[in-house]
Amino acid sequence: MTSSEWIVIEGGLFLLGSIWGSFLGVLVDRIPKEESIFLPRSHCNSCGHTLGALDLVPFKVWIFNRGHCVYCAAPIDPQTIISEFCTALLFSATPLLFPDIKRILFLLAFFSFALPLSLIDLRSHRLPHKLTWSAGLMGLALTWTTLEPSQSHIGGLLPSVLGFLTGFLPLWLLATFYPQGMGMGDAFWLGAIGTFVGPVGTLQTLLLSSFSATITSVLALLLFDQKQNNGSWRTLKIPFGPFLSAAGIIVVLYQQDLNRWGGIISQSLLG
Numbered sequence: 001m002t003s004s005e006w007i008v009i010e011g012g013l014f015l016l017g018s019i020w021g022s023f024l025g026v027l028v029d030r031i032p033k034e035e036s037i038f039l040p041r042s043h044c045n046s047c048g049h050t051l052g053a054l055d056l057v058p059f060k061v062w063i064f065n066r067g068h069c070v071y072c073a074a075p076i077d078p079q080t081i082i083s084e085f086c087t088a089l090l091f092s093a094t095p096l097l098f099p100d101i102k103r104i105l106f107l108l109a110f111f112s113f114a115l116p117l118s119l120i121d122l123r124s125h126r127l128p129h130k131l132t133w134s135a136g137l138m139g140l141a142l143t144w145t146t147l148e149p150s151q152s153h154i155g156g157l158l159p160s161v162l163g164f165l166t167g168f169l170p171l172w173l174l175a176t177f178y179p180q181g182m183g184m185g186d187a188f189w190l191g192a193i194g195t196f197v198g199p200v201g202t203l204q205t206l207l208l209s210s211f212s213a214t215i216t217s218v219l220a221l222l223l224f225d226q227k228q229n230n231g232s233w234r235t236l237k238i239p240f241g242p243f244l245s246a247a248g249i250i251v252v253l254y255q256q257d258l259n260r261w262g263g264i265i266s267q268s269l270l271g
């Protein structure tokens with residue numbers, strides 16, 4: 001491939017990613033409000049002006065209007081540029097890093113749920129069932145459509161179903177008996193992650209997310225203003241969804257390596 005062909009392909013993927021990221025930003029805005037994700041057309045949340053095709057060009061409003069509405073100059077939610085930029089980066093980088101088409105497909109599909117769920121959870125401490133259930137169905141559907149010809153449908157789907165149960169059941173128990181600490185949204189989200197990564201991948205996700213959430217909570221506790229927080233760690237609320245999402249992305253990408261390291265560690269522990 002010549003360097004100009006390479007630039008065209010990478011630029012195209014970046015643009016495609018930013019358009020998809022713009023749609024994911026719409027999900028973040030509308031799903032918590034129970035609004036339709038297709039109608040009405042995109043509009044300014046301050047003045048209600050319907051946005052034209054040119055207004056929807058990714059990054060335009062950030063480059064030319066410094067993140068303000070063209071019509072009323074109200075500041076635009078930074079979530080739009082976060083989702084546009086992260087998705088554009090992901091679309092353009094993954095084909096370079098991972099030549100395996102099945103892994104790219106799984107990653108792009110998983111990310112398309114992980115990003116909006118994380119942004120919604122950070123903002124409103126919720127993981128809407130509409131998104132987590134759709135993610136679970138997507139995980140099952142992708143596993144189903146990418147089965148090897150030698151695999152039976154039932155045998156091939158079993159890891160996905162077991163992955164769901166491995167993720168859902170423990171957090172569901174926790175959410176039932178300790179609702180202050182864990183929500184049903186977390187249980188459905190880890191279950192949905194399980195449909196992508198299977199039972200072992202689900203345990204790896206739970207381990208990685210618990211570890212990173214604990215470290216973040218301790219750091220936040222040390223850095224957080226004790227007076228504002230009434231000096232109590234119980235009032236400090238850090239949503240768990242973004243940690244599950246980040247850990248899920250690592251497992252979708254590096255599951256084979258994690259399995260290998262897990263094997264080496266358990267062998268050395270068992271002597």
Ligand SMILES: [Zn+2]
Binds near residue numbers: 045
């Ligand atoms: Zn406006």
